[in-house]
Amino acid sequence: MKLKANLPGKEANSNNNDEQNWLQRLAKSNDFVHEQTSLKEEDPYWLSYYRTLISSDILHQDVLPYMQEQLSLQELKRNIPVEVIIFTKDPKEIIQNLMRGFLALQKHEDDEECLLINIANSKFRDVSITTLESSALGPQVGFIEELDININLIRKRLPVPELLVIEMKVGELSKTNVAVLYMDGIADPENINTVVQRIGDVQYDHIQDSSYLSSMIEDNSNSLFPQSISTERVDRVAAGLTEGKIIIAVDGSPNLVILPVTLFESFIAMEDYSYSWIIGNFFRVLRFSALFISTMLSPMYVAIMTYHYELIPAPLLETLVGSRASVPFPPFLEALFLEIMIEMVKEAGIRLPFKIGQSLGVVGGIVIGQAVVEAGLTSNVLLILVGLGTLASYTSPVYKFSNTVRFIKFPVIILSQWFGLFGVFWAVHFTSIHLLRLTSLGRPYLSMYPIRTTSFQDLWFRLPFSKQKDNPSTLRPQKIRKTTGNRKKPEPLNDFYE
Numbered sequence: 001m002k003l004k005a006n007l008p009g010k011e012a013n014s015n016n017n018d019e020q021n022w023l024q025r026l027a028k029s030n031d032f033v034h035e036q037t038s039l040k041e042e043d044p045y046w047l048s049y050y051r052t053l054i055s056s057d058i059l060h061q062d063v064l065p066y067m068q069e070q071l072s073l074q075e076l077k078r079n080i081p082v083e084v085i086i087f088t089k090d091p092k093e094i095i096q097n098l099m100r101g102f103l104a105l106q107k108h109e110d111d112e113e114c115l116l117i118n119i120a121n122s123k124f125r126d127v128s129i130t131t132l133e134s135s136a137l138g139p140q141v142g143f144i145e146e147l148d149i150n151i152n153l154i155r156k157r158l159p160v161p162e163l164l165v166i167e168m169k170v171g172e173l174s175k176t177n178v179a180v181l182y183m184d185g186i187a188d189p190e191n192i193n194t195v196v197q198r199i200g201d202v203q204y205d206h207i208q209d210s211s212y213l214s215s216m217i218e219d220n221s222n223s224l225f226p227q228s229i230s231t232e233r234v235d236r237v238a239a240g241l242t243e244g245k246i247i248i249a250v251d252g253s254p255n256l257v258i259l260p261v262t263l264f265e266s267f268i269a270m271e272d273y274s275y276s277w278i279i280g281n282f283f284r285v286l287r288f289s290a291l292f293i294s295t296m297l298s299p300m301y302v303a304i305m306t307y308h309y310e311l312i313p314a315p316l317l318e319t320l321v322g323s324r325a326s327v328p329f330p331p332f333l334e335a336l337f338l339e340i341m342i343e344m345v346k347e348a349g350i351r352l353p354f355k356i357g358q359s360l361g362v363v364g365g366i367v368i369g370q371a372v373v374e375a376g377l378t379s380n381v382l383l384i385l386v387g388l389g390t391l392a393s394y395t396s397p398v399y400k401f402s403n404t405v406r407f408i409k410f411p412v413i414i415l416s417q418w419f420g421l422f423g424v425f426w427a428v429h430f431t432s433i434h435l436l437r438l439t440s441l442g443r444p445y446l447s448m449y450p451i452r453t454t455s456f457q458d459l460w461f462r463l464p465f466s467k468q469k470d471n472p473s474t475l476r477p478q479k480i481r482k483t484t485g486n487r488k489k490p491e492p493l494n495d496f497y498e
Contacts, residue, residue, distance in 0.1 A: 031050055050101070053120060055119050055121045058082070062081055072107070073114075080117060087114075105117060133397060141234050150254075158242070162185055181241065214228045219440060223434070229266070242471075246258075259441045260439075280462050295409045296409075298413055369387070443476075
């Protein structure tokens with residue numbers, strides 16, 4: 001079977017909005033093919049497709065061999081062994097499917113009736129382990145860029161008919177496939193309707209990643225704190241669905257969005273549930289402490305060294321004064337210089353190739369830090385504090401929240417320079433007020449207020465699984481209880497052997 005003739009080059013003068021002239025519109029692109037093929041010269045089939053979107057193997061193995069006989073389009077639809085075949089006359093539907101990798105098959109070149117055959121090139125990377133949310137224990141499978149594969153991974157975790165999917169298209173130009181997932185009978189219908197409505201209201205040319213969509217539908221897009229969690233872990237998504245959360249999956253993005261969320265979920269790692277509840281709580285408290293260390297060490301150093309020497313014990317004060325004896329800058333400029341330098345090293349390590357970036361992060365940080373101290377540009381005590389704060393900023397399992405922690409220290413440093421410890425107090429005060437007013441999908445971002453006992457089963461501390469009997473009440477789930485009853489007592493072994 002050979003492709004015989006090409007469409008003669010024509011100047012397309014029609015308006016781009018005229019969907020009836022879909023062939024003239026698409027023929028402007030060099031990768032669009034409109035050809036005829038048939039064993040009989042007098043009655044050829046006409047094929048239209050984008051050669052960059054289709055699989056040539058499927059075309060030659062599963063489609064062209066069935067055109068050796070002159071069959072109608074309906075007969076071809078029954079015979080061709082391809083799963084998705086559409087018979088349509090709608091020009092808009094033809095254009096949309098051709099852009100997705102379909103083949104348009106016509107009996108005659110001027111026919112309105114068209115057979116659309118899905119021969120899209122579906123090559124994608126294999127399912128691999130998580131990269132940003134790695135863990136020592138627990139599942140390691142992460143999502144990929146293929147939407148159907150991601151939904152398949154979720155359904156393997158939750159093989160129940162209550163898991164429902166709402167598919168949408170977003171983006172005036174990109175026409176990105178978006179899927180909204182939820183558990184019927186658990187998720188609050190108000191949450192579902194809010195997510196669907198906000199996604200439907202998005203007016204933007206291209207949606208390339210789930211982060212685009214999450215930032216557009218969040219309650220307060222000007223807040224530093226992420227009101228959704230972007231995750232690549234299948235187990236985190238499955239756990240969120242069972243609690244009544246809404247999941248947003250975007251075609252082409254390996255990260256799924258979880259809504260609504262609370263501030264404290266940014267400190268919860270799925271690995272915590274692989275340990276005993278006591279060990280898991282230890283790590284969770286460690287992350288809470290790391291938040292304070294990362295945001296407050298440098299501002300406290302600036303405030304105390306500038307205004308509040310009397311708070312430092314005499315032996316320690318002598319050490320601090322001695323470390324700054326050769327530093328020509330005030331504590332504010334010293335801390336600001338070192339913090340910016342550390343951020344530049346971290347940013348360069350992320351952007352460079354993996355092996356080079358890893359070397360830069362380790363060797364560059366040590367060499368530059370030591371050189372800065374020996375040059376007298378900063379004190380060795382502050383270098384230790386900044387290094388400790390940098391390590392603490394990466395303890396959050398949610399990458400977006402760790403970026404918030406990295407940024408928020410700078411305005412606190414400025415306030416500590418202006419007002420001392422009073423400025424640090426006001427920074428904490430205004431941040432707390434902002435968090436109390438912040439919402440995620442209309443639900444309180446700080447689930448600790450208003451106080452609900454069910455919220456504390458897995459919030460600051462994780463209770464044993466036997467004590468986690470209720471879904472979080474802040475989500476207003478339709479199904480309140482997680483468990484169906486108490487654990488049954490084991491039967492005596494004697495009865496078993498009898």
